[in-house]
Each structure stands twice: as structure tokens, then as C-alpha cells.
Amino acid sequence: MSAAGLFITFEGIDGAGKSSHIQALAQALQDAGSRVLLTREPGGTPLAEKLRELLLHEGMDALTEILVVFAARRDHLRCVIEPALARGEVVLCDRFTDASFAYQGAGRGFDLQTLALMERLVQTGAGADAQRLREPDLTLWFDLPPAVAAQRLQAARSPDRFEAEPAAFFERVAAGYAARATQAPQRIVRIDADQERAQVAAQVRAALQARGWLAAPGGGA
Ligand SMILES: Nc1ncnc2c1ncn2[C@@H]1O[C@H](COP(=O)(O)OP(=O)(O)OP(=O)(O)O)[C@@H](O)[C@H]1O
Numbered sequence: 066m067s068a069a070g071l072f073i074t075f076e077g078i079d080g081a082g083k084s085s086h087i088q089a090l091a092q093a094l095q096d097a098g099s100r101v102l103l104t105r106e107p108g109g110t111p112l113a114e115k116l117r118e119l120l121l122h123e124g125m126d127a128l129t130e131i132l133v134v135f136a137a138r139r140d141h142l143r144c145v146i147e148p149a150l151a152r153g154e155v156v157l158c159d160r161f162t163d164a165s166f167a168y169q170g171a172g173r174g175f176d177l178q179t180l181a182l183m184e185r186l187v188q189t190g191a192g193a194d195a196q197r198l199r200e201p202d203l204t205l206w207f208d209l210p211p212a213v214a215a216q217r218l219q220a221a222r223s224p225d226r227f228e229a230e231p232a233a234f235f236e237r238v239a240a241g242y243a244a245r246a247t248q249a250p251q252r253i254v255r256i257d258a259d260q261e262r263a264q265v266a267a268q269v270r271a272a273l274q275a276r277g278w279l280a281a282p283g284g285g286a
């Protein structure tokens with residue numbers, strides 16, 4: 066792993082299983098000697114957590130959603146993610162900009178070029194190299210049919226503003242993630258989330274093992 070740290074994001078529709086696996090990966094990396102920062106979007110700073118509450122529970126249009134998620138992201142990057150990467154830590158983040166393309170872009174139908182402009186505006190100038198676009202080193206995309214995710218969530222909790230959206234919205238969001246994965250095949254790894262927890266966890270570990278970021282079973286790199 067480089068001295069500049071590693072930035073790994075978890076993505077997928079609501080209920081795909083991201084939160085269930087992020088903690089276990091953090092533990093595995095810590096056991097292997099890495100310093101790990103576990104965080105989420107929107108959120109991760111006091112200001113961004115306040116913005117998260119608004120996003121999840123207050124009515125607003127798609128442009129306002131975008132302004133809120135990118136404002137939260139800017140604060141999170143500047144105050145938490147960039148400093149942790151500069152310290153050489155592994156940052157595990159539950160959602161990042163792919164979610165904006167999937168939810169606000171594909172889900173709400175917001176213009177993708179404008180989203181790309183926001184991405185550049187917010188994700189440059191926040192690190193040591195001011196021109197560099199900060200992107201994850203790896204994104205684990207939990208791909209689960211929306212009907213299965215809805216079933217899992219039904220059993221789990223009362224819905225927030227996004228989780229209350231109809232099935233058609235999540236079909237569009239899922240298609241948005243698939244499109245992002247096609248555009249960035251080296252960064253985004255598809256995890257088949259429609260499996261037992263242990264099998265999903267094995268796929269997550271395998272993605273890191275393939276990059277030499279976690280030891281393979283039997284003592285390999
Ligand atoms: N492989 C699995 N099989 C069956 N149920 C699962 C599996 N993985 C997670 N779950 C359950 O599905 C529900 C949603 O999982 P989880 O909260 O991890 O999803 P999430 O992607 O983080 O969702 P959100 O983005 O909405 O927070 C939880 O009740 C969890 O226990």
C-alpha cells in the first residue's frame with residue numbers, strides 16, 4: 066500500500082448490504098496492520114451529518130439534493146478523507162460520488178454533465194495536489210435486484226425519503242450504478258450481493274486480495 070493511503074468506497078442501492086460488510090473489512094484490514102478510517106456519505110463530519118438529516122427527511126428538488134450532497138462531500142473530503150489519506154490510512158467510505166450519479170442522475174434524471182462539473186469542482190483542490198481529481202482507488206458495487214433489496218429493508222426498518230421511493234426509482238438507480246461500472250471497469254468491482262452473507266464477504270475480501278491489499282488465504286500477498 067502506498068504512503069498516500071487507500072480510498073475504498075462501498076456503493077449500491079438501499080438495502081444492498083454495504084453496511085453489513087464494511088465493518089468486517091475494516092477489521093480484516095486492521096488485523097493485517099493497516100490503520101483504517103470508517104466513514105460514510107452523506108456524513109462523516111458534524112456539518113455533513115446535519116446535511117444528511119436534511120437530505121433524508123426534508124422534501125427538496127433534485128438540484129437542492131445535489132447541492133446538499135456535494136456540500137456535505139466537500140466538508141467531508143477537506144476535514145476527514147484527505148487528512149486520513151495523507152496520514153497513510155485506509156479510508157472505507159459507505160457511498161461517495163457514484164451515489165450522486167446513480168440517485169440524482171439516473172434516479173431523478175438530473176443532467177449528468179452538470180454532475181460531472183460538480184464532481185470536478187468539489188473533488189479537486191482539497192488535497193496536497195490541488196489539480197488532482199480525488200476518486201476512490203477502489204469501489205465495491207453491491208449489485209442486488211431492487212425487489213430483493215426492498216424485501217430485506219422491509220424486515221429491517223422504517224423507510225427514509227429515498228427508501229420510500231417506488232420500485233421504478235430503484236430500477237433506474239441500479240441501472241445508473243451499472244452504467245458507472247461500465248465507464249470505470251478498473252475502479253468499480255461488481256459484488257454479487259444476491260448471495261449468503263459469507264459468500265458476499267468472500268467476494269469483498271477477494272477484490273482486495275487481487276490488488277495485494279489484503280493477504281490471500283494460505284499466506285499469499
Ligand atoms: N447477504 C444477505 N442476505 C440476507 N440479508 C442480508 C444480507 N446482507 C445484508 N442483509 C440484511 O439486509 C438489510 C440491509 O442491509 P444493509 O443495511 O447492510 O444494507 P445497506 O446497503 O447498507 O443499506 P442502506 O444503504 O439502505 O443503509 C439488513 O437487515 C441486513 O441484515
Ligand SMILES: Cc1cn([C@H]2C[C@H](O)[C@@H](COP(=O)(O)O)O2)c(=O)[nH]c1=O
Nearest residue numbers: 079106107134160161164165168169227
Ligand atoms: C452519497 C449520496 C447518498 N444519497 C442517498 C442514498 C441513500 O438513500 C441515502 C443515504 O442513506 P444510507 O442508509 O447511508 O445508504 O442518501 C444520494 O441520494 N446521493 C448521494 O450522493
